[in-house]
Amino acid sequence: MQTPHSYADRGAKLRPSQNWLRGLVKDRPHAAMIAAFAAFLISGAFVAPGVPFIIDGGIYLDMARAMAERGSLSIGGNGGVEDAPALVKLLTVAHDGKVMPQYPSGYAFFAAPFYMLFGVHGLMLMNALSFGLCVWLTYRLARMFYPEMTARWSAGVFAIATFAPTYMFGIWPHMLALAFWLGAIVAAVHAARAARRDLFLLAGFLVGCGVNIRVDAFLAGLIIFFWLRLFAGPGDRLSPLLLFIGAAPGLIFSAWLNSLKFGAFTPFSYGEPTGLDSTARYLPIAFAAGAALIAVWAVNIPAALKTALSKPFRRYSALAVCLFVAAALGFAPLRDFVWRVMDGLYVLVINLQAHDAYYQEGVERNAYGHLLFWGYPKKALIQSLPWMALCLFSLWNAFRRQMITIAGLSFLAIAAPVSFYALNEWHGGGSYSMRYFIPALPFLAMLAADGFLTLQKNKPLDRQTFLAALVAAAALYLGLNELGQANERFLAPAALYPQWVIALALAGAILVYAILQKNSARKAATAISLFAFAYAATINVYEEIVHERTRAEQRALAADISAPLPAGALVLTPLQTSLIPAERKGVFVMAVADGWPEENGAAAMAFAKAGRCVYFHNPRAVSKVEAFLTAPLDPAPLWAPSQRFGDDPRLAFFTFSGAPQHCRGPYADKPATPQ
Structure with a gap:
């Protein structure tokens, strides 16, 4: 040489x-x-x-958790609900009914032991x-x-x-x-x-x-x-x-x-x-x-x-x-x-x-x-x-x-x-x-x-x-x-x-x-x-x-957003990282995006048909998905209670007009529509 x-x-x-x-x-x-x-x-x-800093960190957290808890490359599915599509998030793709992270999965193998500990x-x-x-x-x-x-x-x-x-x-x-x-x-x-x-x-x-x-x-x-x-x-x-x-x-x-x-x-x-x-x-x-x-x-x-x-x-x-x-x-x-x-x-x-x-x-x-x-x-x-x-x-x-x-x-x-x-x-x-x-x-x-x-x-x-x-x-x-x-x-x-x-x-x-x-x-x-x-x-x-400081604020806001959501519910959201605490207690999350509004609508109707609570996270979710729903939404928002964040629009949820009572509480009574 x-x-x-x-x-x-x-x-x-x-x-x-x-x-x-x-x-x-x-x-x-x-x-x-x-x-x-x-x-x-x-x-x-x-x-x-x-807590993650941005969406990417949320996906990496999902990858590590899935590998540590289930030994899986997939970070989700359809929630076990008949006729529901894969509950995709931003930076993921659906493959064979499973939600796959777009990022290289070698990270999950390295991260899983640290997450387990x-x-x-x-x-x-x-x-x-x-x-x-x-x-x-x-x-x-x-x-x-x-x-x-x-x-x-x-x-x-x-x-x-x-x-x-x-x-x-x-x-x-x-x-x-x-x-x-x-x-x-x-x-x-x-x-x-x-x-x-x-x-x-x-x-x-x-x-x-x-x-x-x-x-x-x-x-x-x-x-x-x-x-x-x-x-x-x-x-x-x-x-x-x-x-x-x-x-x-x-x-x-x-x-x-x-x-x-x-x-x-x-x-x-x-x-x-x-x-x-x-x-x-x-x-x-x-x-x-x-x-x-x-x-x-x-x-x-x-x-x-x-x-x-x-x-x-x-x-x-x-x-x-x-x-x-x-x-x-x-x-x-x-x-x-x-x-x-x-x-x-x-x-x-x-x-x-x-x-x-x-x-x-x-x-x-x-x-x-x-x-x-x-x-x-x-x-x-x-x-x-x-x-x-x-x-x-x-x-x-x-x-x-x-x-x-x-x-x-x-x-x-x-x-x-x-x-x-x-x-x-x-x-x-x-x-x-x-x-x-x-x-x-x-x-x-x-x-x-x-x-x-x-x-x-x-x-x-x-x-x-x-x-x-x-x-x-x-x-x-x-x-x-x-x-x-x-x-x-x-x-x-x-x-x-x-x-x-x-x-x-x-x-x-x-x-x-x-x-x-x-x-x-x-x-x-x-x-x-x-x-x-x-x-x-x-x-x-x-x-x-x-x-x-930003991450500490995000953690506090996510805790308030997630607190009222019941296990088994579906949340359609443009803010997926704000619902990480809710996912830990059994809430299903699907991102709202321009690429899959029909799938969003299909997921919402399938969960509603199965008797699950369905929420649309703030008006952005409503505006993107409402045209693909076959049931009307209640125009009055449900507000997650929060002393620190007050009327922050990220605390607002919408649900179907005929949603059961247990899907409507405990929420604060704030009739004003969030902007």
């Missing part, structure tokens, strides 16, 4: 026999810090409100521990290329100054999937460095496992493949094949699960969705990636480029590039494709407020046109990470110093998820930040840490300077947040625009230093970098507080 030429770049070489655990035990201050961090993660998973908090514990593992894997990966100080800073930036920690206590698959991403890449890098091809099988196996958690984990395999062929071992064609062989068991397992769920033997299927989550929307990039895989595997690209740029062929190569660009500009489908990706990059990376977003529960625009999620502005990538200019500085230094392997790996690992989701400008739905870019965060953190320490010249950071930056950033952010809360006109500008200013100031300071190489310019760039880190950390702390 060809040994990568640049592994002697910067950073200590790791030996397979190196005992990192023994060194950690000897380093007592850091061991104590890690123990405290672990205690924080474990305790936080039990202290945080035990600790209930919903077990799912949060699994997520928190996965986050801790990702922090450690970030450190280990950085240590393969950089000095110890840079590796520690990389882990710290990822854990504090990215938006990753805002997802550590939720019911999400992101951290678990990221652990497989990073594990696969760490295994591949170690395989390349130690000339151990067997580890490429392990890397592929981890990629295959990751696909069973989140479908986009296949991108980790592409990252490793292109890194091997373009940067780490251009002359080695066997190792990439071993990578795919290793991934085969996981992909076959995923395909088998999908055949059971959807009747389609493919590892990449969401059933039959028609929205932005449909895999069909990504077919163009899949075909392009497939063609690129074959070409890059067959051709030694670095050698071909070296030949093309040599003196005899330089002129012809330039002509060929010009002809290709001209042809691309003249070919409408390709031109439109490139424009769509560029527009997506601008929206998702620079300015998410420019997104022409579809709306869902919690995602809406206010009177001033600001795109909000539950009252807080949604952010593009740079609006969460105003320190990103440090990454460009690090990449520039890496290429300048011919540190090709780490530069190439970082570039591919960042570009893959960003460009993939830019294709359709998919903003991630119910989230404050770009959660689909989470796989890029460890690599952005490594580059930022390297860039900062290059400016710092690897000198210890003065604590007073650090505290001053943190206090200044917190004061500015909280002050602007108060302004936004006081006047809705300034809500989005106060929450988003300062990050642009910080990012531009940092980019300018780094550029001045790169040109002038003055010590004063270096100190200015270092100070702005530190402020950018502190500002990002402040954003994360505030967002995590908002997360938990």
Whole structure:
């Protein structure tokens, strides 16, 4: 196997026999810090409100519960009522009379033991521990290329100054999937460095496992493949094949699960969705990636480029590039494709407020046109990470110093998820930040840490300077947040625009230093970098507080909504997560959506015929289903009693005019129709 030429770049070489655990035990201050961090993660998973944050979390909860309690991939059926269709929810599909989650079911296998032990908090514990593992894997990966100080800073930036920690206590698959991403890449890098091809099988196996958690984990395999062929071992064609062989068991397992769920033997299927989550929307990039895989595997690209740029062929190569660009500009489908990706990059990376977003529960625009999620502005990538200019500085230094392997790996690992989701400008739905870019965060953190320490010249950071930056950033952010809360006109500008200013100031300071190489310019760039880190950390702390506060409110509201509903009843609702407590006591829930109003009507009439209570959750459910009912509805709503939430329309239910008395109480007497 060809040994990568640049592994002697910067950073200590790791030996397979190196005992990192023994060194950690000897380093007592850091061991104590890690123990405290672990205690924080474990305790936080039990202290945080035990409810999903958005619809997705509700489906993952259903998946874990079904696997833990019934050993089933299906999360529901028709409630055992004759002639009733499958009681589908959003993000599910009906197959053979059963309700199947669209998401990969590998999550359920990992989550079920945690749910059996600790209930919903077990799912949060699994997520928190996965986050801790990702922090450690970030450190280990950085240590393969950089000095110890840079590796520690990389882990710290990822854990504090990215938006990753805002997802550590939720019911999400992101951290678990990221652990497989990073594990696969760490295994591949170690395989390349130690000339151990067997580890490429392990890397592929981890990629295959990751696909069973989140479908986009296949991108980790592409990252490793292109890194091997373009940067780490251009002359080695066997190792990439071993990578795919290793991934085969996981992909076959995923395909088998999908055949059971959807009747389609493919590892990449969401059933039959028609929205932005449909895999069909990504077919163009899949075909392009497939063609690129074959070409890059067959051709030694670095050698071909070296030949093309040599003196005899330089002129012809330039002509060929010009002809290709001209042809691309003249070919409408390709031109439109490139424009769509560029527009997506601008929206998702620079300015998410420019997104022409579809709306869902919690995602809406206010009177001033600001795109909000539950009252807080949604952010593009740079609006969460105003320190990103440090990454460009690090990449520039890496290429300048011919540190090709780490530069190439970082570039591919960042570009893959960003460009993939830019294709359709998919903003991630119910989230404050770009959660689909989470796989890029460890690599952005490594580059930022390297860039900062290059400016710092690897000198210890003065604590007073650090505290001053943190206090200044917190004061500015909280002050602007108060302004936004006081006047809705300034809500989005106060929450988003300062990050642009910080990012531009940092980019300018780094550029001045790169040109002038003055010590004063270096100190200015270092100070702005530190402020950018502190500002990002402040954003994360505030967002995590908002997360938990919102979930606590959702839990209280869901309890009030669900309290009066009798076991065995059917609720047709556009707000399925608000009825999770009701489901635990035997209430059946079916989502109301544009795609299946006839099925909603059929379910309602079947349950009514069987003598069950049937409820339509607030006027939205009535407006979508009423035309498909064969019995009249009582125009007066039934109100779930609530001292805290009063006349919130989410507390209102409607039922049939001839519904039995036990289906009408105990409800509060509020004759006004909710809006």
